[in-house]
Structures are given as structure tokens and as C-alpha cells.
Amino acid sequence: MPDLITHVSMAHLILRGIDSLQRRLSFFQSDAIWLYYLGTILQDLLTRPVNILFPSAIHWTIFLHTPLAMTVVHLMLVMLFEGSKRQTAFLYLTSGSAIHFLVDALQKQVIGNNFWLYPLSWHNFSLKLFWAHEFMAVLPYLVSMIIVLETVLLWRPKMKNKIALTTKSRH
């Protein structure tokens, strides 16, 4: 699987894309956005540390890296929230999680870990485009792109205000 920075970066760029298309208030104004990012890494957070420390436990944990198990985990997690927040929390967590599975599916693997239909099937869904280490080569560009994009978005309203003020003072 790709590293978590790649997962979070891809998820961030996708959400920025959707955010720029819609005319409603930005997703990024809600504190719940961090649940979206949590959704993009949660399956790895729950499985990878255990598998690295106790490799023989992989068959005990592999089910957590599946859409059904993660949906159940999300449902259990959102029960911690106030009733009015649960739906939003679930949507953020689930959409983050869906992006995680999609990014994982881009990867070539010797053995799979994209068992989208588990427990019905152990079929591994993979587009076999990149090896995991190839994501590492793309990582600096991905992070630079986000830094540039976020800087532009941060400065754009300030620039707009400045231009408006200058035009006003000229009149």
C-alpha cells in the first residue's frame, strides 16, 4: 500500500477539486474535515502497526482492510458523536475511506490487499499501475503541488481585497 502521506495528499487534492466545483460553503470550513482525513488512514492505522509488530497476526487483522469492516467501524465510531453530527461524521469518514481503497487499487501487488467484496470473495481489485515504492518517487511533487495550491488559495482573498481597496481609492 502507498504511504500515508500519499493517501492523505490524494484525498486532499480530490476534496479540493470537489470543493472548487460546488457553490456551497467550503468543506474546509468545518472541523469535521479531520474526520475525512482520519477516514483516509484509519484502515492502515488499525492494521499496519499490529502487522509490523506481530507479523503472524496478519490473518487476524486483514479483514479490517475491507470496505465492510471499515463501514462497521465507522458506524461504531460515529456513535461517540452527538446525534446531529453523526450523519456528517459518517459521510466524512466513509468518503475518506473510499478514497483510501481507490488509491490502494492503483497499486501493483505481489499479493493483494484490496478485498472489496470480503467476506463474499477474496478477489483482489487492482488496476496494477504502480508499485508501492513508485508512489515514493511521486511524493515530493504531490506535496509541492499541495503547498503551492494552498498558498495560492490562502493569498487569493487577500489579493482580491487589496485590488478592491486600490481600485476604490483611485475612484
Added chain:
Amino acid sequence: MKQNARIFMYRRSVWTIGAVILILLMIKSRFFHPWLDIETCRQNPDKYDGALITHFREPRIGSIERDGFWLLQKTCADIFVRTDTSGLRRNEFIGLLATFNRDSTLTVDRLVIARHRRYKMTLSLIPAILILVMLLRKLRWNHASRMLTWRSDA
């Protein structure tokens, strides 16, 4: 008060049902998975001669010899893997598909070096810590309702 009790009962029910589903999924993945383990093959080498092994425990390349290398795994005895050793380096993590032989060795079907794996693990800590810290900052525990909430909404 009555409404709170109902909410907590609902929450407990979801957690109980969720836990049961997760336990069932875990049992299926542990006992009904399609992969063979080296230890299983080693216990009965004649039976598993020619079997394809797909799952290894954090496999690394150990000492390299002319016709293969020793495969190091966590919590598992080393095993000799027959393959062309050109381009292989000691101590590298690998992805491996191999056939089990009666003499308790393996023959490589497919081998991929998991380059930068250690960097990948280290770098992955950054977003994990950042997201957890941000969640701790942004989410609030409402003591009255005994539930989590956040402040601003889009």
C-alpha cells in the same frame, strides 16, 4: 433523562452488533483464508510439495548464496529460497510468491524488492500524528451529553 437513556441504549446496541459483526469477519479471515503459511507446509512437507505460498511475515533477504538466499522472517525460522540472486541486497524487504519444495526450501515464482519501505513507514508517522493531534484539538467532549462534538460547520 429518559431521552438520554434511550440514546445510550441505541449506542450500546450499535456497538454490540458492530462488535459481533467484526468478530465474525475476523474469524472468517483467520480460519477461512485461502493462503498457505510456511509453518503449515513445514509441518507436512510431502503434502505441500509444490504448493504456492503467498503470505510471509515481514520477509527480508538474509545471507545471499550462489543459487539463492536465506529468507528472514519475524517469529519464523529462516528458509532457503532458490533464485537468481543478481541485484539482490542483504537486509532488503521483499514481496514474494514462492513454491514450497519437499526439502523445505522455496523456489521463487515472483520476487519484488520493497524499496524505501523503511522510509515509507517513518514518513507515514507524520500524517498519522498530525491528524490525531488535529482531531484532539478540533473535537470536544460534551460532558453534559457525554458525546463528542465539533465547533464549526460548513
